[in-house]
Amino acid sequence: MTARDRLPPWHERHRLANGRELLIRPIRPEDAEPLRAGYALLEPSRLRDRLAGATDLTEAAADRLARPNPRTEFALVASEPEDPGTAVLAAVAYAQTDPAAHEGVFTILVSRFVAGLGVRRYLLTRIAKWARSRGVGALHGELPRSPDVLQLAQSLGFQLHEDETDPSMVRVSLDVPRR
Numbered sequence: 001m002t003a004r005d006r007l008p009p010w011h012e013r014h015r016l017a018n019g020r021e022l023l024i025r026p027i028r029p030e031d032a033e034p035l036r037a038g039y040a041l042l043e044p045s046r047l048r049d050r051l052a053g054a055t056d057l058t059e060a061a062a063d064r065l066a067r068p069n070p071r072t073e074f075a076l077v078a079s080e081p082e083d084p085g086t087a088v089l090a091a092v093a094y095a096q097t098d099p100a101a102h103e104g105v106f107t108i109l110v111s112r113f114v115a116g117l118g119v120r121r122y123l124l125t126r127i128a129k130w131a132r133s134r135g136v137g138a139l140h141g142e143l144p145r146s147p148d149v150l151q152l153a154q155s156l157g158f159q160l161h162e163d164e165t166d167p168s169m170v171r172v173s174l175d176v177p178r179r
Contacts, residue, residue, distance in 0.1 A: 010025065011023065013081070014118075014122050016119065017118050022078045022080065022091075023087070024122065024123070025077060025079065026075065026077075027065070027068065030085030031066045031079075031085065032062040032065070033085065034086070035057065035077075035089055035092065039052070039056065039057040042109035042110065043115060046166060047109060050107070051109065065092075065094065076123060076127075077089050077091065078092075090111045090114045091111060092107075092108070093108045094106065095107075095127050095130060095131065095139070101134055104139045105141060106139060108120050108123050108143070124149065124153060127139070128157070131174060136176050138174065140171070140174075141171075141172055143172055150170060158174045159172065
């Protein structure tokens with residue numbers, strides 16, 4: 001591996017099931033506009049609307065999401081392997097904890113153009129890794145009712161809970177042993 005091939009922390013190349021390569025990396029302020037431009041394509045819409053607090057993403061909300069507080073928030077994007085600000089964003093994974101990191105919540109949104117190609121599964125592993133690295137006591141989120149995603153969630157230690165309000169979704173929680 002050459003110095004050119006090495007990526008900064010939390011930067012990884014990920015090959016989709018269709019052979020296309022994406023770059024998984026922390027969100028950057030330059031991603032605010034591409035996030036806004038493609039926000040309506042991210043699914044599931046129920047989680048998208050909850051993350052934005054509305055059905056569409058305002059400029060202020062996009063800027064806020066693109067500048068996470070490193071003490072309490074973590075956000076990854078799956079993008080084309082191009083510069084931040086110009087790369088199309090295929091997915092977003094966002095997690096937030098309370099200041100003491102006792103509990104956290106996460107949301108994973110995937111563009112309908114790459115849905116079913118393994119991006120959500122991969123981002124779930126990264127969110128679980130982040131929670132463990134931060135010593136987050138418990139992590140909660142919702143996932144679409146997809147057998148392979150839910151199987152992965154269980155293999156990572158997540159507990160599955162039925163969502164009575166939406167049968168297409170499953171609530172998941174991960175208890176992380178405190179250090």
